[in-house]
């Protein structure tokens with residue numbers, strides 16, 4: 001099972017085992033991790049599943065869709081070049097070890 005590490009703004013980190021094919025957002029929610037709200041349930045409508053992808057992993061993710069790109073303009077915390085919506089990150093075996101930083105707020 002691929003594992004994902006979520007790093008909180010205070011530096012605390014939590015690692016979760018992810019099901020292949022699940023999204024990073026769903027992995028966080030089903031493992032009870034805080035810091036991701038996902039108000040729209042993963043339908044790319046809310047931008048409350050915002051994460052910052054660690055630089056080492058940026059090239060391993062598929063590019064953003066136009067829809068994701070537009071939504072990222074409405075995140076509560078500042079958008080950065082490595083901002084993604086975690087509901088749009090599908091976990092594959094190649095993403096084992098993925099590191100995602102959580103913003104200081106989602107709303």
Ligand code: FES
Pocket residue numbers: 025037038039040041042043044045046047048049071085086087088
């Ligand atoms: S959960 Fe709403 S945009 Fe990702």
